[in-house]
Amino acid sequence: MGGLQPWHWIIVIAVFVLLFGAKKLPDAARSLGKSMRIFKSEIKEMQSDSSGSSGPAADSTPPAKPIASERVDAPAPEQSPDRHTA
Template structure:
């Protein structure tokens, strides 16, 4: 009951192909593999020199240091006769 038989795997693969399409699955797998390689290389680097990992956090392309930090957008509650929040 806890094992995945070949029929279970076939159904899972069929559902994935139907949901995402056969053209998007290879690019998604490639992207996942690339992300995993980057993650493992960063982990190896962090374990090799823990002091450098603490002082120099890893950055990626489009790092946050190039952009200002995100600021919350001030919002106001709309008022008027056409707005109903369920407060009767």
């Protein structure tokens, strides 16, 4: 009662086949496998990059200088004489 029984899996597979079609399922599984391989290789690359450089990351671009901002007051909207404010 607590876990998935084999007939549950059969129903799930049948729903997938009905939704996506028998032709698209192998292509979908293939592209999912490729995506997982790419994801795993990127994770390994990130881990090797972070373990290789123990100090702060060397940035080739200098930090941006802050820009002084100016306050510009917009003109107040004109009110027509026939409108009354509450």
